[in-house]
Amino acid sequence: MRRVVAGALACMFAISAHAALAQDKPPLKLGGILDMSSLYADITGSGSETAAKMAVEDFGGEVLGRKIEVVVGDHLNKADLAANIARDMLDNQGVEMIFDVAASATALAAGEIAKARGKIVMFNGPGSIRLSNEACGPFTVHYVFDTFAQANVTGLAAVKSGLDTWFFLTADYAFGQDLEKDTSNVVVKSGGKVLGNVRHPINTSDFSSFLLQAQASKAKVIGLANAGGDTINAIKQAAEFGLTKGSQKLSPLLAFVTDIDSVGLETAQGLLLAEAFYWDLNDDTRAFSKRFMERVKRVPTSAQAGVYSSVTHYLKAVKAAGTTDSAAVMKVMKETPINDMFAKNGRIRADGRMVHDMYLFEVKKPSESKGRWDDYKLLATVPGDQAFQSLEASRCPLVKK
Structure with a gap:
């Protein structure tokens, strides 16, 4: 009996130690740079924030023993402000990946900050073809559409x-x-x-x-x-x-x-x-859109659906790579086809363009x-x-x- 009790106590101590170790790990932060209050607010805005949080919840809320957090900033459609938000997120807040960055001028500015720091940035709202051409980077993904x-x-x-x-x-x-x-x-x-x-x-x-x-x-x-x-x-x-x-x-x-x-x-x-993307295309788009509408009270735009898909793809790659290192995660993302409610057999090319129907x-x-x-x-x-x-x-x- 003493051996059984001792064994049970050892298991409890091991579990407690593991939990304490997990609590000591910093959260994995994902940063959304969004238009929360201007002419693109309905396209991205709070809906993109919600889509990212839905992706995190559906993934399970943690990866590699780290809690996943979504932080956002409003760029007010100002390129210099978008660059400053990206700089603060990456340098001071511990953000590992930036998503959305609605509007092209703001995306080009924030993208340069992420590129200089070797961090992954996934563009969902902006459309300029420059993002996967002259302004491309090894850790840049242009996910939803382009000009x-x-x-x-x-x-x-x-x-x-x-x-x-x-x-x-x-x-x-x-x-x-x-x-x-x-x-x-x-x-x-x-x-x-x-x-x-x-x-x-x-x-x-x-x-x-x-x-x-x-x-x-x-x-x-x-x-x-x-x-x-x-x-x-x-x-x-x-x-x-x-x-x-x-x-x-x-x-x-x-x-x-x-x-x-x-x-x-x-x-x-x-x-x-x-x-x-359109909410009423098929059963998968309708199922996601129904859940989104319960929170946002309107259907998702293609940019918001793309946020959900891209955040999910990133988190799956982090788990598969066993690290948040940008090079390792990007390698997995480019090697892994994207099959979800947003894209069927989507793929990320060498130039960072995610190709889909x-x-x-x-x-x-x-x-x-x-x-x-x-x-x-x-x-x-x-x-x-x-x-x-x-x-x-x-x-x-x-x-x-």
Whole structure:
């Protein structure tokens, strides 16, 4: 009996020691740099924070004996602030991986900070193709969409349907400029013509002068190379001007389901747009979106779904690698296909581009919708190797040619 009691006590001491050791380990911190209060808040914002926390909870809340924590900062759409937040997270808060970084200018700034410190950064909200080209890094992942894929999926479909003359309304910063450039290339290569452009400041409230220039061009398509609140305002004001009741069509080159909800189907019906994710695609997307909606009270955007997927992929790689060392974790992430509610057989290439299927949707008429958020009609599924820029065309210095 004494031997049994002694053995039981030894086990208890061992368990207690293990628990104490686990408590001594610092938490594994994941840092989200988000737009919590400006024109991209619905696209990323608190929804991205929630998606990251859902991924952590579903993973089990800890890895390698370390509790997982999610910390966030609001960059207010200011590149210098995004860089400062990234610096503070990595230097002072012990953050091991940064996610989202909505908006391209902020992402480019924060990405340089992460690159200099050898830390993993996974971009979900920003779209600039530069992130996997000139600004690529060994530990940088561009996960959800980019300007090349958005242009390729939407622009090609429009030109093929006879909408072959374009005028661009472009947000005057990195993302808008890249989106206009990439779409222009697709239009011209497909046999179309670009008749002109006009650039507007980010977060513009009055699009009247820009829309009048677009109308005067007589282009068949007015391409909106902007995002978030700018896209919403441009579509609403174009409708107020009666611009789309004539022969011209609007093409939002980056629009999210939250944008369409804000605009309303009466105004947005018939728009063609490319998306990386839609809540009502299949059973897996619907199951995740139902859980997300219980917390956020609206469906997830592609950026928010991408946050959940990318955080999960990172944590699985940390567990498999047995370390948080960036090189070891990135090696596992690039070797492991991504199969979840966001992507099927997705893969991270040498340039950091996560390649997955993209989707071409048409916005439904009000009479076709069964209710709020039932906004899209699927027109085509575009395989990742056709949607995204080829590795051979990459300008990333890490790609061997």
